[in-house]
Amino acid sequence: MHPRLELRNICKRYPGVVANDDVSLSIQPGEIHAVLGENGAGKSTLMKIIYGAAQADSGEIFCDGNPIAAHNPATSRALGIEMVYQHFALFESVSVVENIALSASSAFHLPSLADKIRELSLRYGMPIDPHRQVHDLSVGERQRVEIVRCLLQAPKLLILDEPTSVLTPQAVVKLFETLRQLAAEGCSIVYISHKLDEVQELCDTATVLRNGKVTGTARPKETTSLELARMMVGSKLPEMHVSPPTPSEKPVLEVNNLSVKARDHFGVNLKDVSFNVHGGEIVGLAGVSGNGQAELIALLSGERTHHNNDAIRICGTAAARLRADERRKLGLAFVPEERLGRGAVPSHTLWENAVLTAHRFGTVRKGLVDRRRASAFAAGIIDRFKVKANGAGSTAQSLSGGNLQKFIVGREIALEPKLLLVSQPTWGVDVGASAFIRQTIVDLSRAGAAVLVVSEELDELFEICDRLLVICQGRVSPPLVRKTTDREEVGLLMTGRTMSTDQMASGSGDVALQN
C-alpha cells in the first residue's frame, strides 16, 4: 500500500534562513503523525509546502503514490488535504456559517450548511453556534470553527498546527477523541506540536525537526519525553527556578467590585470581580476561554475603561477611567493574547513595533521617532529573547507566532513594569522558549513586579503562579494558594460547579466542557 503522504528531500530557503533542509517523511492512512520542533525549526514551512501554500525549492511530494507538482491549497483540498493554521483565517465581521460558506468551493445553501455545522460539531464534541459572529468568539472557539470547516470536507489528511494551545485539559481530551475517531475512519493526521506529553498520548509516529533538518524519527509512545526533548532542543533543557514569593505589603493591582455589562449578548457580564495582586508575586487566572477573560483583561489593560474610577487601582492610583497609555505611565505593561494586530502592527517592522509601547523609553525624542534608538531597542530584545528574525527591520507578520510572542513579551518586560499583565504567555511557543519566557516572568516578579497571568494551560499556571484565581461565567473565585490546591479543585471551579447556583444558565461560555 502506498503511504497517504510521502515527502522526499524537501528543501526550502527564504532570504536569510534555510527553513527546510532535506526533509523526508511518510505517513500511512489512518496514522497520527507528529511533527515536533521548536519555533523556527521549519514546521510551519513544511506544512505550507504540503498544503501547497508554499512551494519547495527542491524535493518531491507523493499523495497515495501519485506525485504532486506545483500544487496550491485549492488542488490540495481537492486531494483531501485540509489544514488548520495556527493563525486563523477567519473573517471577523461575519458569522460562523458564512465564514465556512466562503471557503467552500461549491454552491451552498446557508440554512442546511448551518445544520451540518451544528450536527458535525456536536458529533465531534466541539459544539459551535453557526450563527454567531466570529469577532465575538474567543480564540478557543475560533479554533473549533477552523477544525469543523476542515471536517466538513471529509478530509483524507488533516494538518493541525498547535491545535491544543488554547484548549482546557478536558477539551484537549475531547479533541483527542475526535482525532482518534477520525484516524479510525482512515483519515491521516499531521499533528504539529511541541507539547511532548500530548504527542506521546496521541501520536503513533513522530518526526523531529531542528533548524530545518530532521533530527530524528520516533514512536512517541515508546520514547521518553527526555529523549524527544533532546532531539528537539539539541542540548540540555533549561530548568525552572521558582523561589518562594516575597509579596509586597501593599497591593500593586486592586480590583474592587468590578461589574460590567457585556457589549453584546454573546459577551460575558463580569459580576463583582474583586482581587489583589501584590508586588513580588504571580497570580494566575484560570478558566475556559469565553468566560469573561477577554472582558476582564481589556478593562485591566485600559483598552476598555470603566466609569467607576475606583474599581481598578494601580499602585494606589484609581485607574479605571484611564486609557491604556495613561495606565502604562503608572507602571503597567501588557502582553495580549492576539499578537498580530493587537500586540503588534503586522505590516510594521520590529523597530516600529518597539515604539508602540516603548515610546517613553528614549525611542521618541522631541516628538520625533528616533530610528536608531528604536532599532537598538528592538535589536536588544531580539538578542536577549533569541527571536528568530532577519533583524529589527523585518516586519512583524514575517515572524512565526512563537517568535513574535517572544518579541512582544521581551518588549513589555524591557519596559521594567511594576505590573505585568500577560495573556497566554506561551501560546504557540516551543519548549525551550516557553521555559525561558516563564523564567523571565518569574524573575521579573521576584525582582518586585506584580504579575497577573491569564492562561488556559493549567500546567503553566501551576508551574509559575503563587496564587490562582478561577474565572467562570464572569465571576472570579476567591484566590487559591497554589501549594494547597490541585488541578481537580481548579478544574471544578472552571466548570462553575462549586461557585454559583445559576451556573450553566446561559450555556454560552463553557461548551467545551460538555461530556
Next chain:
Amino acid sequence: MRVAAPVLASVLTLVVGSILFASLGHDPLPTLYAFFVEPLNSLNGLSEWLLKASPLILIACGLAIGFRANVWNIGAEGQFTMGAIAASGVGLFWPNPDSVLLLPLMFVAGMGAGMAWAAIPAFLRARMNTNEILVTLMMTYIATLFLSYLVHGPWRDPAGFNYPQTALLPTAALFESFDPAYRLNPSIFITVVAVLVMWLFTDRSFLGYKMSVSGAAPLAARYAGFRESAAVWIGLLAGGAAAGIAGMAEAAGPLGQLSPQISPGYGFAAIIVAFIGRLNAFGIVLGGLLMSLLFLGGEGVQMTLGLPSALTRIFQGILLFFLLAADFFIFYRVRRVRPARDTHALETA
C-alpha cells in the same frame, strides 16, 4: 511592488488613451504627443504645469495624512472652496486694502476656513461615529452652493455687468508672478514647505507614527492607548488646512476674484494624486505633476484637435481605475471557484 502599481497604471492608461483617440478618429501617437509633450514645450507651458500641480500636491499632502490613518476625507473640494471664499472675503473687505498684512491674513483665513469646514465631519465622526466619507462629500456641495450664492448675491461686483463674480482683489491681496509674462507665482513655495512638513510628519514624527498605527491596526492603537478620535481630528484637519490654503493661493494667484467655478476639480483630483503617490510625500509630488499634465494636455487637445473637454476627467478616471486594479491584483490572487465539486463531501461529512 508598491512602486510598480502606479507605473503599470500609467502605462495602461496610455494604452487605453491611444485606443480612445483612435476610436475618435485621431492617430494615437501624434495625439498622445499633443496631449503629454506639447504642453511642456514652452516656458509658459512649464509655468502652467507647475501652477496647476501646486494645489494638487498641496491638497494631496493634507489628504494623505488622513488616508494613512484610514480617515477618508473626500471633501477637499469643499474645503478648498471655503478657503478661497474666506481668503477672498478678507482680501475684498479688509479696511486697509494696501496693508502688507493682507496676504498673511488671507492665508490664515483660508487655512482656518478649510479646517473649520473639515472640523464638522471630524466632530460628527469622533462624537457620533458618522461616516466621514459621506459627510465630507455632502459638505462639498454645500460649499459650492454657498459660493454660488455669494457671487450671485451679496458679493457680486456692482461694476461687473451683472456677471456672477466678485470685484478683483486689490494688488496687495495677490501673489505677484515671478515674471509678468507667466502666471507661476511664489505660492508654489507654500507647496514645497507642505511637502517637507508632510514628509517630516509621516516619516519621522511620533504623531505621524500613531496615525499610521491607527490606520494599519486599530486594535493595536487601542492596545497602546493612542486615541482614535485624535487620528480622526488630525486627519481631517490636516486635509482641511491644506485644501483651504490651496483655495487661498488659487484666489490670490491665477484667479484674482471669485466666480461660481473656481476649481477644475483640484479637490477630487488630489485624492487620485495621493493614491498615485502611495500616500508618500515625494510620490505625491510625482503624482501631482502627472495629474497636472493631464489637465494641461486635456485643455491642449481640446484647443488644437477639437477633442472633447471630458477627456481630462476620463483620463483621471482611467488612471485611478487602473491604479486600484493594479493594487488589487498585486495584493490579492483571483481564484476561480468550480461549482458543485464538494456537494458530495458535504453530504458525507
